[in-house]
Amino acid sequence: MLELNDVDVCYGPVQALRGISMSVGDGEMVALVGANGAGKTTTLRTISGMLSPARGTITFDGQRIDGMPPWKVIEHGVAHLPEGRALFTDMSVMDNLRLGAWTQSGEKAFRRRVDEVMDHFPILRERSKQAAGTLSGGEQQMLGVARALMSTPKLLVVDELSLGLAPKIVAQLFDILTAINATGTAVLMVEQFVHMALSHSSRAYALAKGEVVLAGDAKEMRDRPELLAAYLGDDEAAGTSEGGRVPANAGGRAR
Amino acid sequence: MSAGMMTALRPRNRRSVSAGALVGIVVCASVLAVAALIASRSSSSRGTTSNADVRAQRTSLVSWESEIHPAVLAASQVVALGPRQGVSEIANKTQPIAELRVMAIGWHARLTVLAGQIADVSTPPFLQSAHVLLNQAMAGYVHAARSLLFAVPASGARRTSLLSTATADGRAADKVYDAAVADIAM
Numbered sequence: 261m262l263e264l265n266d267v268d269v270c271y272g273p274v275q276a277l278r279g280i281s282m283s284v285g286d287g288e289m290v291a292l293v294g295a296n297g298a299g300k301t302t303t304l305r306t307i308s309g310m311l312s313p314a315r316g317t318i319t320f321d322g323q324r325i326d327g328m329p330p331w332k333v334i335e336h337g338v339a340h341l342p343e344g345r346a347l348f349t350d351m352s353v354m355d356n357l358r359l360g361a362w363t364q365s366g367e368k369a370f371r372r373r374v375d376e377v378m379d380h381f382p383i384l385r386e387r388s389k390q391a392a393g394t395l396s397g398g399e400q401q402m403l404g405v406a407r408a409l410m411s412t413p414k415l416l417v418v419d420e421l422s423l424g425l426a427p428k429i430v431a432q433l434f435d436i437l438t439a440i441n442a443t444g445t446a447v448l449m450v451e452q453f454v455h456m457a458l459s460h461s462s463r464a465y466a467l468a469k470g471e472v473v474l475a476g477d478a479k480e481m482r483d484r485p486e487l488l489a490a491y492l493g494d495d496e497a498a499g500t501s502e503g504g505r506v507p508a509n510a511g512g513r514a515r
Numbered sequence: 516m517s518a519g520m521m522t523a524l525r526p527r528n529r530r531s532v533s534a535g536a537l538v539g540i541v542v543c544a545s546v547l548a549v550a551a552l553i554a555s556r557s558s559s560s561r562g563t564t565s566n567a568d569v570r571a572q573r574t575s576l577v578s579w580e581s582e583i584h585p586a587v588l589a590a591s592q593v594v595a596l597g598p599r600q601g602v603s604e605i606a607n608k609t610q611p612i613a614e615l616r617v618m619a620i621g622w623h624a625r626l627t628v629l630a631g632q633i634a635d636v637s638t639p640p641f642l643q644s645a646h647v648l649l650n651q652a653m654a655g656y657v658h659a660a661r662s663l664l665f666a667v668p669a670s671g672a673r674r675t676s677l678l679s680t681a682t683a684d685g686r687a688a689d690k691v692y693d694a695a696v697a698d699i700a701m
Contacts, residue, residue: 270700274573297577309591310584312696329692330591331599339592346585348628358621367614411596 261286261446262307262338262415267316267326269299269306269470276302278470280316284415289438289447291457291478294467295492300450301343303467304417307448308340309333320415339413341404343420349393353384356392356403357410377409380436398429402436409440416440418449422456434460458482466491575639576699582636583649590629590653597622598660598685605666606678615667623660630657648695655688 262284269277277299284290292300305311307318309330318326320336330340348356357374378385381402387395392403401421408416421437422430430453438460441447451457458464458478466474466481466488473491474481481488601622605615630653638646659681666677 271573271576274569274576301581305580305584308588310580310587310696312700314700329689329696330588331595331689334592334595335599340588342585342588343581344585346589348625355621367610407592411592 261288261321262448263317263319264303264307265317265319267303267306267318268314269302269311270314275314276470277306277313280467280470280472282465282472282475284446284448287441287444287446288463289441289461290449291454291461291464292448292450292467293454293457293464293488293492297469298467298492299470300467301419302470304340304419304448304450307333307417308338334411334413337412337414338417339408339411339415340417341408341419341421343423347392347400347403347407350391352389352391353395353403354388356407373410373412377406380409380439381406398425398433401425401429401433405433405436405440409445413445415446415448418447418451420450420452422451422453427453430456454488455482468492572639572641576642579636579638579642583633583646586629586632586636587649590626590633590656593622593625593629594656594685597625598656598663598681601663602678602682602685605663605674612667616664619660619664619667623657623664626653626657626660630654642699645695645698648691648698652688652692652695655684655691659684659688 264280264282267277267280268275280299280303282290282292282303292303294300302311306313306326309325309328309332312327316326317324320333320338323336325333325336325338328336334340354374357377358370378388383399384402384406387399392400395403405416405418405421416437418437421433425433434456437447437449447461449457449461458481461478463476464478464481465472468491474488597618601615601618604610605619608615630650633653634650636646662677662681662684666674666681669677
């Protein structure tokens with residue numbers, strides 16, 4: 261479904277990504293892990309069209325999408341939930357969902373899609389008239405995911421779902437993501453909770469200094485934290501142990 | 516390491532990584548050389564960029580992107596799912612005018628809010644030109660949404676004219692957006 265082939269991204273004199281090659285198959289759930297500054301978010305932004313590769317290709321469903329603007333990438337069926345939720349805090353939950361679903365099918369189709377999406381988020385259904393800004397952090401993140409789903413994407417790209425949230429809420433969000441994936445939507449996630457990301461994914465890629473340094477089965481990667489540590493460093497790999505569910509960089513990144 | 520692990524987890528071939536890195540370095544060096552040439556021609560007062568300057572630039576860039584990209588993505592979602600599809604809906608009046616009007620108000624209101632959010636992001640000097648272009652692109656999308664809003668109740672030649680204006684403004688905004696992305700990479 262998604263193929264990155266030898267992608268370089270440069271910011272002027274700074275090369276942020278070096279020869280990134282990776283893939284996400286139909287209905288697959290794939291994790292992208294790595295230390296801060298490894299290039300994870302840059303990879304997602306390049307897929308979404310916010311950055312343009314200096315070299316290499318990105319294809320989605322057989323079509324080149326590298327260099328396309330984000331709106332065009334969205335039209336191809338890629339929805340990106342960015343780090344930071346970009347919700348309209350003064351607007352209701354329902355009005356935020358409308359942002360993700362103006363289609364030619366009109367109000368009835370919108371309501372039908374809302375119902376489908378809300379099945380994953382019963383709490384949002386209860387709070388559909390509430391202003392987004394009054395929701396808890398976890399509920400706001402749910403609304404972000406719900407809004408991304410409103411466009412019925414084939415691939416959901418998720419950047420740091422857990423950012424600033426309590427572990428219990430994070431676990432709940434991962435369960436929701438797994439349920440969404442089970443309906444056929446492929447997921448590519450960047451996550452600071454490495455253990456949790458690897459537990460919920462079928463495959464994973466580890467990035468260091470803008471390069472893919474490890475790729476393979478997520479479960480095997482999770483069960484061999486020492487291997488991950490060799491590439492990512494002990495601090496990041498600490499998040500892969502059973503007891504190490506607190507992200508290595510939680511103190512610096514929690515909001 | 517077990518044989519299974521060896522086959523399942525694939526540390527990347529260092530030779531191919533090195534070769535890829537070499538090509539990457541050549542590409543970036545070329546970009547850098549062109550950028551340096553342009554910089555030396557455009558500003559004789561500008562000194563050599565040190566590693567510390569590059570690191571500082573990268574930090575400001577990451578911070579700027581973190582602030583601006585969520586709003587850009589949200590705007591892209593509005594554009595992709597709203598006005599871009601809405602042009603033909605309004606042209607063909609596929610839905611009741613009241614519904615089309617609510618949608619068009621929504622596109623215009625949200626794009627206006629997002630344009631404001633994007634404009635408010637504090638920008639380091641070396642990204643000013645990209646930010647200006649992003650602001651221009653957003654102004655174009657807002658203008659296109661405004662034309663669509665006016666087109667909903669209009670009829671005949673006026674509606675056709677407003678729809679044409681909206682389409683032209685949207686296309687022009689797309690081009691300016693592309694220029695902004697290219698500017699960030701430079």
